[in-house]
Amino acid sequence: MTASPSHRPLDGFRVLDFTQNVAGPLAGTVLADLGAEVIKVEAPGGEAARRITSSRPGLEHVAPYFLPNNRGKKSVMIDLKSEEGLRQALALADTADVVLDGFRPGVMDRLGLGAETLQARNPRLVYAALSGYGGYGPVGRRPCIDMMIQAESGLVTGLRSGDGTPEFVRSTIVDAATGHVLAQAVLAALLNRERHGVADVVRVAMYDVACSLQSNSLTMAANTASNTPRPTDGRSPFATEPSGAFRCGDGDYLVLAAYVPKHWKKLTEVLGRPDLPADPRLADQRQRGLHRRELTAELTAALRAHAAAEWVEIFERAGLMATRVQTWREVVSSPQFAENQLAVTVTDGERAETVIRTPARYDSFTPAGTTPTPALGRHNDELLPPSGAA
Missing domain, CATH: 3.40.50.10540 (Crotonobetainyl-coa:carnitine coa-transferase; domain 1)
Structure with a gap:
């Protein structure tokens, strides 16, 4: 039209x-x-x-x-x-x-x-x-x-x-x-x-x-007793791990979201770490949330192999969601913005x-x-x- x-x-x-x-x-x-x-x-x-x-x-x-x-x-x-x-x-x-x-x-x-x-x-x-x-x-x-x-x-x-x-x-x-x-x-x-x-x-x-x-976070707070201590062991508040920013081999940061079971399995294969799903601490979404520190350490070590931009291309070819963190100047100069x-x-x-x-x-x-x-x-x-x- x-x-x-x-x-x-x-x-x-x-x-x-x-x-x-x-x-x-x-x-x-x-x-x-x-x-x-x-x-x-x-x-x-x-x-x-x-x-x-x-x-x-x-x-x-x-x-x-x-x-x-x-x-x-x-x-x-x-x-x-x-x-x-x-x-x-x-x-x-x-x-x-x-x-x-x-x-x-x-x-x-x-x-x-x-x-x-x-x-x-x-x-x-x-x-x-x-x-x-x-x-x-x-x-x-x-x-x-x-x-x-x-x-x-x-x-x-x-x-x-x-x-x-x-x-x-x-x-x-x-x-x-x-x-x-x-x-x-x-x-x-x-x-x-x-x-x-x-x-x-x-x-x-x-x-x-x-x-x-913030309805997701406030929903959790509204369903939590006021005297419940806040976790200090690095666990994620949601069963959405891995999901966040990870430092790559060039020092740049990659934002990665692979918490869906099929994406988690694909991620471990692409990283050359098919052993990770067998780790009881990382076996399912909830366990990965409870052990976010350990998971982050494993992923950061694996991601040192390439620069962030290279990982984006690799992950996209594999059907995974990933992108570089961009500055405002980079955004207005980007092809997608145009x-x-x-x-x-x-x-x-x-x-x-x-x-x-x-x-x-x-x-x-x-x-x-x-x-x-x-x-x-x-x-x-x-x-x-x-x-x-x-």
Whole structure:
């Protein structure tokens, strides 16, 4: 089927985006790619992510949190704390299908732009509220960033530097996952509205998303008595060994997953160690998990025979899952990255920005967010009522 730019799922839908940073703006970009007109509402001076630029020489103009999450949108600058700004925001909300709220719980209500107020004026409005913790409970209204959620959700469990300092996933993984969850929730709410006439209030908390990302580990914790001592003998928490990163002969690391019985048998054959399955400590998946240290020592010794890249070729020919650990620079230079067209250049006249696209692709249409991030307040004249108008 030939992709067409003229028919997209959210053609004709208007989204009012009151979010900042990564998660909310990313959700807005997903909706823009699906055809929605997404209007970004910014305070005088613009959102802070516009000014978080790269510290690397030659890249001072790149705003890595703002660029990929705000392309394809329109921008209006509104002082929401002023009477004029409130009037302007209400007028826009009256015409919107969706409002994305990225403020702390209660802020939009205090501004006069909460769900109850807006839906009373616009009964078809879907109101989507993004927060750190959900708005309730002991820390429900607390502000947060991705790193805080990683720490509080347990995501950094086991991630420590050499001196014991907690390490964090640096690519704002919780923000990104939350953005996609929020977009999915908005799409479900719009479908519910179109099919059943229900204009819903959607709530997505970063904390909930982070916990969902770890459902396997947290399921184990929830089924473990609080006084159960944590194992210190190197055993794996899951019966999924061998699975992980192993150092090869060139000092590079190989990520290998061969815990399925047939893959384990094939691995031992390829490594020239068909004797390993006969070792009672490595006889089945559970035993290999219980004796991870011994298993790792055996595999590391065998893997010294070749460089990591050579092992990848050998294992792939044998039908095993393995790959090298790659840096960000290697990723953007890789053939697969190019084949999947993950870096896209969006243009507006002579202005161009290279960003990473949202992940989904469609046979029947091309994503709509093909213009660069908007200048602050660029669309005020187009979208806002004249000053003083009723």
